[in-house]
Amino acid sequence: MSNRRFARTAGWLALACLVAAGLLAWYATRQPASPFAQEQAASVDPSQVSRGEYVARLSDCVACHSLAGKAPFAGGLEMATPLGTIHATNITPDHDTGIGAYSLADFDRAVRHGVAPGGRRLYPAMPYPSYAKLSDDDIRALYTFFMHGVQPAKQPNIPSDIPWPLNLRWPIALWNGVFAPTATYAAKPSQDALWNRGAYIVQGPGHCGSCHTPRGLAFNEKALDESGAPFLAGALLDGWYAPSLRQDHNTGLARWSEPQIVQFLKTGRNLHAVVYGSMAEAFNNSTQFMQDEDLAAIARYLKSLPGDPRRDGTPWQYVNADTHQDIPGAHTYATRCASCHGLDGKGQPEWMPPLAGATSALAKENASAINITLNGSQRIITAGVPDAYRMPAFREQLSDEEIAQVLSYVRSTWGNHGDAVDAKAVGKLRGHTDPASSSPIILQMR
Amino acid sequence: MELRINQKAYQVDADADTPLLWVIRDDLGLTGTKYGCGLAQCGACSVLVDGNVVRSCVTPVAGVVGREITTIEAIEADDVGKRVVAAWVEHQVAQCGYCQSGQVMAATALLKHNPAPSDAQIEAAMVNLCRCGTYNAIRTAVHDLAKQESA
Ligand code: FES
Ligand code: FES
Numbered sequence: 001m002s003n004r005r006f007a008r009t010a011g012w013l014a015l016a017c018l019v020a021a022g023l024l025a026w027y028a029t030r031q032p033a034s035p036f037a038q039e040q041a042a043s044v045d046p047s048q049v050s051r052g053e054y055v056a057r058l059s060d061c062v063a064c065h066s067l068a069g070k071a072p073f074a075g076g077l078e079m080a081t082p083l084g085t086i087h088a089t090n091i092t093p094d095h096d097t098g099i100g101a102y103s104l105a106d107f108d109r110a111v112r113h114g115v116a117p118g119g120r121r122l123y124p125a126m127p128y129p130s131y132a133k134l135s136d137d138d139i140r141a142l143y144t145f146f147m148h149g150v151q152p153a154k155q156p157n158i159p160s161d162i163p164w165p166l167n168l169r170w171p172i173a174l175w176n177g178v179f180a181p182t183a184t185y186a187a188k189p190s191q192d193a194l195w196n197r198g199a200y201i202v203q204g205p206g207h208c209g210s211c212h213t214p215r216g217l218a219f220n221e222k223a224l225d226e227s228g229a230p231f232l233a234g235a236l237l238d239g240w241y242a243p244s245l246r247q248d249h250n251t252g253l254a255r256w257s258e259p260q261i262v263q264f265l266k267t268g269r270n271l272h273a274v275v276y277g278s279m280a281e282a283f284n285n286s287t288q289f290m291q292d293e294d295l296a297a298i299a300r301y302l303k304s305l306p307g308d309p310r311r312d313g314t315p316w317q318y319v320n321a322d323t324h325q326d327i328p329g330a331h332t333y334a335t336r337c338a339s340c341h342g343l344d345g346k347g348q349p350e351w352m353p354p355l356a357g358a359t360s361a362l363a364k365e366n367a368s369a370i371n372i373t374l375n376g377s378q379r380i381i382t383a384g385v386p387d388a389y390r391m392p393a394f395r396e397q398l399s400d401e402e403i404a405q406v407l408s409y410v411r412s413t414w415g416n417h418g419d420a421v422d423a424k425a426v427g428k429l430r431g432h433t434d435p436a437s438s439s440p441i442i443l444q445m446r
Numbered sequence: 447m448e449l450r451i452n453q454k455a456y457q458v459d460a461d462a463d464t465p466l467l468w469v470i471r472d473d474l475g476l477t478g479t480k481y482g483c484g485l486a487q488c489g490a491c492s493v494l495v496d497g498n499v500v501r502s503c504v505t506p507v508a509g510v511v512g513r514e515i516t517t518i519e520a521i522e523a524d525d526v527g528k529r530v531v532a533a534w535v536e537h538q539v540a541q542c543g544y545c546q547s548g549q550v551m552a553a554t555a556l557l558k559h560n561p562a563p564s565d566a567q568i569e570a571a572m573v574n575l576c577r578c579g580t581y582n583a584i585r586t587a588v589h590d591l592a593k594q595e596s597a
Contacts, residue, residue: 324559331570339486339501351463351506388463389504392485
């Protein structure tokens with residue numbers, strides 16, 4: 001190749017690279033379209049404020065954007081990503097540290113598309129792949145609530161500790177292009193209004209899939225609606241197993257009626273289970289505030305998602321058990337667990353949940369069973385009243401070996417057929433969830 | 447609702463989720479059953495329900511309607527309970543006594559199900575806490591009772 005030809009080729013190549021880089025830069029900082037782009041600020045309608053507050057409840061904004069004892073929505077919750085730690089931001093209408101300067105279109109782009117003013121991409125710890133489904137009306141109401149129903153709080157955001165170059169935000173734009181939908185929820189004409197309302201809440205504001213849908217290699221939810229079989233099929237995160245919300249007999253909601261689902265989300269308990277783990281927060285902050293018709297809609301929608309017997313295993317059935325077996329697990333059960341959960345494993349519904357047939361005793365993942373035994377459950381607060389009964393922590397009272405024995409007993413008695421629990425698994429989670437340890441579990445999702 | 451406690455019927459007016467312990471102590475005045483932790487951890491509140499030991503602080507009252515409840519006040523009406531109390535007296539188990547009604551309940555329930563428990567079984571069943579540290583005396587008394595039976 002002559003020198004001149006080489007120079008020409010190199011020149012073309014450089015130009016192509018430049019154009020590609022330019023296109024990428026444009027794409028990665030591009031402002032997505034917002035239907036509100038031309039809108040002028042209108043006068044505030046107070047009914048919009050309360051409607052927006054309700055949308056904020058449905059969306060459980062408070063779970064991440066507030067810390068106990070701090071100003072509401074001033075941010076601060078620490079969350080882990082595969083790259084490092086990030087902190088939820090201040091979303092009060094404070095001008096300097098919050099979102100007080102956001103226009104409705106700015107707000108829309110952040111909530112539904114994960115793009116902050118100036119084109120900076122948000123980390124998808126913010127569930128905008130779900131919030132993308134929110135309707136224009138709900139976005140407008142939500143904006144009105146945050147601007148006029150929330151007290152501004154001056155609290156600077158905490159920068160993430162993700163090192164360069166991993167802290168570059170532009171690759172997120174590419175991730176979004178592949179994994180984040182951009183369309184709002186479109187009602188399915190083949191289904192009735194109740195089902196569609198349920199689908200809207202579950203997929204959109206409720207962002208149930210953030211915890212209950214398994215994630216792929218790129219940390220993306222494997223499905224965002226009922227068209228994908230992994231949607232709400234159960235997932236492991238934050239040291240808990242978020243069970244299937246599909247019609248799975250053992251690990252899902254097949255044994256729950258629609259009214260029982262409503263009761264669970266409204267009161268935190270029903271004949272089958274009591275909220276615990278991360279769901280206790282979703283209940284305390286969000287589901288108990290949902291209107292009865294919305295809960296009925298959620299129940300209708302969830303009951304329409306088919307289960308998968310191959311994943312779920314042999315359907316559980318109650319089997320009578322010898323309650324005075326002479327094995328260590330049975331002894332521990334009788335003295336530590338049976339007061340509440342019963343020697344027959346049937347619990348004292350709906351106050352103390354049964355362990356016979358419990359998801360935690362049937363699921364392959366044993367994280368929830370171990371975690372709640374070590375650390376107990378959070379207080380459930382219904383309508384401002386803390387509940388009378390709560391799972392205590394056995395971290396200080398039972399060894400790894402004892403916990404493994406008693407859980408193996410629970411998971412193999414009364415027809416339960418979960419695998420035995422290994423003391424090493426208990427030790428590992430004990431370390432991770434030790435508030436005094438140097439590597440405590442940091443929350444990944446809400 | 448109607449509760450059967452110590453072979454007697456009581457009418458009580460309480461919310462379904464009220465802990466049985468509150469009803470026994472505060473509404474019915476049967477104060478031999480003690481409140482320690484309220485979290486199923488100490489055993490001071492132990493009573494028998496249909497012969498099984500339960501921690502009444504974590505027993506919603508609605509769940510024991512129609513079942514036979516026995517508290518420390520009537521434990522000597524039970525043959526096994528009577529022997530347990532006698533052993534407790536003989537070995538002078540109690541120090542302050544606060545935990546002892548629960549300890550007697552736990553021992554009674556154990557011996558009703560298993561008249562001659564092994565050392566390991568005794569160890570596994572007698573897990574109520576005692577702030578005075580009377581564990582040795584408790585163990586001696588229960589071993590004594592177990593021995594009488596196997597002899
Ligand atoms: S008061 Fe019931 S176990 Fe402590
Ligand atoms: S004798 Fe005092 S607490 Fe047991």
